Amino acid sequence: MEPATGRPFYCFILGADASGHESIIPMTDERNWDDLPDELVSKVAELLLRSDVTDYIHLRDIKPWRGAAPKLVGMNPRFFPRHWKMLQIQGEEARFVNVLTGASMRLKIPRHYGQVLACAEGCLLFAAPSGRGAHKLRLCNPVTRAVADLPNLMTRVISQDFKAAGIIYDVDDGEAPTPTVVLLVAVSVWSIDMVLYARPGDAVWQWQFFAPNEDGELPLFQGKGSLSLGGNFYVPTRSGDVLKLELHPQPHFVYAATQQEVTNQASHLHLNLRSYLVPSVDAGMLLVVRRFEHIAGYIAVSNVVFEVNLAEGTLTLLQDHKDIGNRSIFLWWLTLGTH
Template identity: 30%
Template sequence: MAGTSGAQISSRRAANRPRALPDPRRPCPSSNIRSHAQSAGRKRKYSVAIDVDPVRDWANIGDGPAGLIAELALASDVADYVRFRAVCGPWRRCSPDPCAGGLDGRFLPRKWIMLDKALAGPRRHRFLNVSTGECIRMDPPELAEHTLLALTPEGLLLLLVEPTLVVRLLNPLTRQLTDLPPVTALLRPGQHRSRQCGSQIGQTINVTGVGLVADASMVAVNFSDPRGLVVAKPGNESWTIVDKEYMNSVLPFAGRFYCANYRGVMVLTTSLDQQPPRLRLVADRSDSFDFSRMADSLHLVDNGGELMLVHRELSLDGEYARSYDAYRVDLEAGVLAPAKGFNGRAVFMGMCRSISVPAEAGYPSVAADTIYLGHDCDPQIQGYNIADGSRCSLIEAVCPRSIVDCLRCCIQGVGK
């Protein structure tokens, strides 16, 4: 489990240094078309081959070919699509504007996560593609104008406007901002008093999970302070409270929103007949294992398209130590099936977030079937192999940081 150097954080498929993604609102000059086109296509595996002629007028290749290239770039990655549109005006005119409005699922940066907030500078943030290992640098000015509440599994950032308490979702790659209702009605009396005294409310609000529901038409947010699972659509005037029970973990998966607590795994149900959203139990925990509401916790994981649950348990056999068991969530049978592996993947797990990455091929320093733990989840060990129960002890911090260190840091949540 030896860590890689900081220069290798983006893996063998990407450049050693994170590249800056073009600002989608600030197009490149047409004189740079050739160099930007080459940069946008570097190390990409498109299904069409283009014989690049250095003297050809690439800005005027026609809407048909340019539109096809745009579709292929978007199918590959929204970051490639942003690079494509940044080349010139004719290429932008033949491709839909990702900032045209709404939470369009085509433009969600689902493969991207924001890494550390401080190491790259006050307004320089690194984003990692968990599928390929590519690392890019972004400087979204919106982060300086809002309070960052949480990161979503779709790659979006949940932000708060302090003066109005309006919540927003930011797509960091396209710079699309989506307004959601204010949290004013959800606040505790103490938070209202703090606001009246001029305190920053964003520092007192704690979000433990957020995601999109029903083809990105609805947003679900799980607050631990003020407590409550709430939903809203863009344009709504207020949030709808679904449940006020404590949730160990929440996760958007396959277009639906799942929650886990002492009862087991539940799904958020919505209907077309104006019935309020509610939670429905889909896998009872009591049929599979005992659970201490005081000492244990449950963690939902999207393991490369498979919904899994990790039981974090406090063992009392002679010493206080954590153990971890994994289960596959069988939604058809409604059961939790024990698992001894992650199908060649590894899971980075904090108290509120979990990320699954491909081991070995994409991340040479990451071991398969291993849970790498955030400091908020287990300060004693770095990793736990669920196949044999072996533990990997913490190693002395080194600089530059390894990919394991960076991912263990970023899953701890905002401000941790």
Template identity: 35%
Template sequence: MFFPRKWLLMVAGEKLHVDKSPERFVNVVTGGELKIHLPNPKEYTHHGNAEGLLILHHSRTDTVCLLNPLTMAFVDLPAMAAVHDADVALRGLPSDVRLDEHSIEAAGVVAEGNIPATVVLSLKSGMHTAIVCAKPGDVVWRAVDTSCADEIECELPAIEGGLSLNGRFFVPTRAGDVLALELRPQPKLTLFVARHGSGGDDGEAHEGGLNERYYLAPSGKDDANAGMIMVRSWGPGYIYFDTFAVDVSNTSVSVHEMDGTDTTVFRPSITVRSSAFPHVEANTAYLEGCMDILFHGDDM
């Protein structure tokens, strides 16, 4: 499967154009632009990216679709209506919790060996988080066992969001650990690396807190084992941050200094090369909802 990983769909407020005009894509490394006509936005809505692939929802059929914007290859996934039943079967969510296309917090594509590529959706509704997966051609979603995160005692969701990276899907916990999705024998999250083991800023084991959030973003490097940046945010509006480097090859985490890296992170999960975008601040992590900075000088 070809992943247009370096291309980012630039849509203000995640809304596609409704006047049949092409959508703007930017290359996160070079800053180059493409204009691409996407499927009819009156029928399809955009709900996330997975390594450059677009997650769309078809309003008439309720199906989730995966689109490669460079090749226009298009595959259908199960209906969103089936997500709720799949998740309740495993986790026993309250019957009044509804998970639909608007619940999508993150998406990913997992490719393990000879298994067909599997699409992953990380969903959030109120205080509840669920993860489901399906392969193209499936008619039902499979619930992912997230019980390994249940030991985190917190009034807020223990896990949120996620990052698709080089055919794997990773999820940060509120305590700063990184979980990985394994498909066999049954889909489940497993501990990938524990930040507890690296110690906090003062050398003590870190326990996380109600006023902290963790995000995962690509490192911005080109090699296949480039790893991830983990951003820890805290304070009013989560305005303060520090960063950690997650080494995927060695399953380790260490303090990461952004200075001189020529990277800028847009939370929750986008990394661009700072020098390719003159309107962004280099070597920093922007708050959520600040993607409009990349539109500087353009009509949104």
């Protein structure tokens, strides 16, 4: 917080003496936030955004911070509020919950950017009409208020065929990574799926079609249950496996996690299954498979939950709420787990 009036503000910055050794130089001044070097503001921002953003929000009341921090962090994925999931929008504000700590907060949504099309890695994808049957898309970090422009997109894609959005980026490449926004779209006219992808500032979207295989069956994507996590974009299949999208050398899906044992989920009845990936409090994710059955004129719904182990590429069935433990599932129709 901003130091109280009349009290010195102590700041330590790294320096070097005549022999080249690093030293810590104490600097004192009264209310000298205006004099903070950009590097220090950026470092403070990084520390505050690691797991929680409460203090970061509080610091936005300080004018120098409000002007410097968003400019410095930009759309760098290191500063995405990736552990925060948006649950609902009420008026001009949206409620976010931290899947690691259970903390919640409300943030003002910049409605002048349009409607919220999707939320990925804690960032919001906005779409606003731009004329000639197209929408202007923007990516916004709701915490830092950083905004990036994306290529326009046809209105029909947004209103009818849009399934999900994700963000892909390199985690450790030595430089600030540039996020790639990914859209998963169902092309209903041809009964195929399409992946569109672009980086902030690009003029057009690149795309890749995923057509039916040789047997005439459609790819079994359950796009609305997709999830961005740690710089990757994951898509569940209706039969209960997890795919990861890779963009190079060209967009393609690979299996990220599969069921080691058949759980009699009746994979041949995949049209009666719906799969959803959800963030978990252990910084990982869970797979929820919903099964719909017609019994005596009624539709019975059952939920099966799997723990996703990306390192080993496996899915472990969680038998009951005891196995779920303190993990949490956030879907509009289901909330499991406490912490």
